[in-house]
Amino acid sequence: MSLGTGRDIVYLVAAVCFILAMKGLSSPKRARAGNLLGAAGMIVAIAITFTTPGIHNLWAIGLGMVVGIAVGAPVARRVKMTAMPQLVAAFNGVGGAAAALVSIMHFSFSPVSLSTFATYQVFEVIFGVVVGSISFTGSIIAFSKLQEIMPGRPITYPAQQPVNAVVALGIVGCIVAVLVDPTKIVMLVVLVLALLFGVAFTLPVGGADAPVLIALLNSFTGLAVAATGFTLHSNVLIVAGTLVGASGMLLTRLMSQAMGRSIPNILFSAFGSVVTSSGATEKEGRSVKSGTPEDIGVLLAYSNRVAIVPGYGLAVAQAQHVARELAETLQKRGVDVFYAIHPVAGRMPGHMNVLLAEANVPYEELKEMDHANSEMSTVDVALVVGANDVVNPAAKNSPGSPIYGMPIIEVSLAKAVIFLKRSMRPGFAGIDNDLLYDDKTTMLFGDAKDSLTKLVSAVASA
Amino acid sequence: MSSGILQFVTVFVLAAFVGYEVISKVPSILHTPLMSGTNAIHGIILLGAILTCGASHGPLQITLGIIVVILATLNVVGGFVVTDRMLEMFKAKPAARDAGKGSQPA
Numbered sequence: 001m002s003l004g005t006g007r008d009i010v011y012l013v014a015a016v017c018f019i020l021a022m023k024g025l026s027s028p029k030r031a032r033a034g035n036l037l038g039a040a041g042m043i044v045a046i047a048i049t050f051t052t053p054g055i056h057n058l059w060a061i062g063l064g065m066v067v068g069i070a071v072g073a074p075v076a077r078r079v080k081m082t083a084m085p086q087l088v089a090a091f092n093g094v095g096g097a098a099a100a101l102v103s104i105m106h107f108s109f110s111p112v113s114l115s116t117f118a119t120y121q122v123f124e125v126i127f128g129v130v131v132g133s134i135s136f137t138g139s140i141i142a143f144s145k146l147q148e149i150m151p152g153r154p155i156t157y158p159a160q161q162p163v164n165a166v167v168a169l170g171i172v173g174c175i176v177a178v179l180v181d182p183t184k185i186v187m188l189v190v191l192v193l194a195l196l197f198g199v200a201f202t203l204p205v206g207g208a209d210a211p212v213l214i215a216l217l218n219s220f221t222g223l224a225v226a227a228t229g230f231t232l233h234s235n236v237l238i239v240a241g242t243l244v245g246a247s248g249m250l251l252t253r254l255m256s257q258a259m260g261r262s263i264p265n266i267l268f269s270a271f272g273s274v275v276t277s278s279g280a281t282e283k284e285g286r287s288v289k290s291g292t293p294e295d296i297g298v299l300l301a302y303s304n305r306v307a308i309v310p311g312y313g314l315a316v317a318q319a320q321h322v323a324r325e326l327a328e329t330l331q332k333r334g335v336d337v338f339y340a341i342h343p344v345a346g347r348m349p350g351h352m353n354v355l356l357a358e359a360n361v362p363y364e365e366l367k368e369m370d371h372a373n374s375e376m377s378t379v380d381v382a383l384v385v386g387a388n389d390v391v392n393p394a395a396k397n398s399p400g401s402p403i404y405g406m407p408i409i410e411v412s413l414a415k416a417v418i419f420l421k422r423s424m425r426p427g428f429a430g431i432d433n434d435l436l437y438d439d440k441t442t443m444l445f446g447d448a449k450d451s452l453t454k455l456v457s458a459v460a461s462a
Numbered sequence: 463m464s465s466g467i468l469q470f471v472t473v474f475v476l477a478a479f480v481g482y483e484v485i486s487k488v489p490s491i492l493h494t495p496l497m498s499g500t501n502a503i504h505g506i507i508l509l510g511a512i513l514t515c516g517a518s519h520g521p522l523q524i525t526l527g528i529i530v531v532i533l534a535t536l537n538v539v540g541g542f543v544v545t546d547r548m549l550e551m552f553k554a555k556p557a558a559r560d561a562g563k564g565s566q567p568a
Binding site: 019026050068071075090097130218222229238244349 | 466467470473474477478480481482484485486487488490491492493494495496497498499500501502503504505506507508509510511512513514515516517518519523524526527528529530531532533534535536537538539540541542543544545546547548549550551554561
């Protein structure tokens, strides 16, 4: 057996590892093992690549890997759980950039004349360049929105859709031109246009939709990597890239379904720009009831059943541990407590599960939305901690609202609702919440962690 | 030549079906870790980066080659570490479970 065959077998093993890794990641029990299997496949595939004949510049490769590990590992280790979504965007972006660069370098530094490239070979290269570049700049915008370097609101300007369409058509035109006559200058133009398009099509996407956007860009990077696999004649690149590309498309759809919206709606509707048309105009002068921690503590302590509805405010305030403490204090008094988890509460699907698991909240106390809603009418107090859009009845009642159709946690079915919020400011989606003005709603203003801490002592002394 | 490309297209099409099928039953709580995990898997571009850097000549190409390897390594390392940290949170922690138990609803 030649070394080349041996190498191909190792690549095959790596490809199987990736498939099993994704299979594992689809089930809570085997997810972690699945991820480790994927990492093992990656290490094996990378290691065997060094046996490829004609690899030079080992020092340069080594230097690059050392720098990459030295920067990437500590950042990934130390970043706070709340910053995970933007970190995924960032690591996706660098992957897209790497795929685009590999394609560009293959084209630009080819020892043979460009005219000897077959048309399909040029297409493979240009596909990798375009899709990788879009993924790169798109991820930067998604990162900046989540990191709040730029406003999370959709950014719109006049004639945005036509401008984007022109850029997209320009890209298509350049691709055709390159296929007919491969020149470096057109290649450069298409690169610039693709980088521009990545920015242009992500700007109007609201920060609350960024998770879906990241899933889509992740899928793009996968496809770009598959394209480089065609260029470099590497089956393992094609398999791994395509797996990510295909699963990413499905995942994007599943995520947008969980938010009750379609993908075109998320990408093109400039979420939030229609806010004023929703039925939330006549709220001047409506009064809001706010309570003291002591009052609310008593209310909680003497209820039979309490549902805690966590949202992004819980994540920001790092209040998951105090939330568990409050739940335990209530449970010691005999109150039945559960957590009602909206699938897209926070900034990413599953965000709340991860945070509460970190705080050692028993898994069986977390109830998924449908289950929680069916029990909500038996709940005495629904305690909404830093959530807003995911409990906003506008999603059910006002067809003009941008979030209309999104499934929500129906806290209004509970006998009383308590909102822990920093202010009356609307949530991430920028939509006012009528529930805040409801008679059975009591507000407790302040940082979620402070408010919960006060509630713990109020319950303890009640 | 054309049979070579056809072989790669075959692999591509089959992998697309596998990718779609293999995650079709993922529960919503695992959406984020799955996204992060697949993000790590496309870090396989590091393999392409190594081949590209390994075939470079001259300062410009080698500099770009190093940059590609750095970017791809970031993708691999960051992707797997972040995913592992997310999934670490899903571990069952039996010691912490007794705290709220044992009390009867009033």
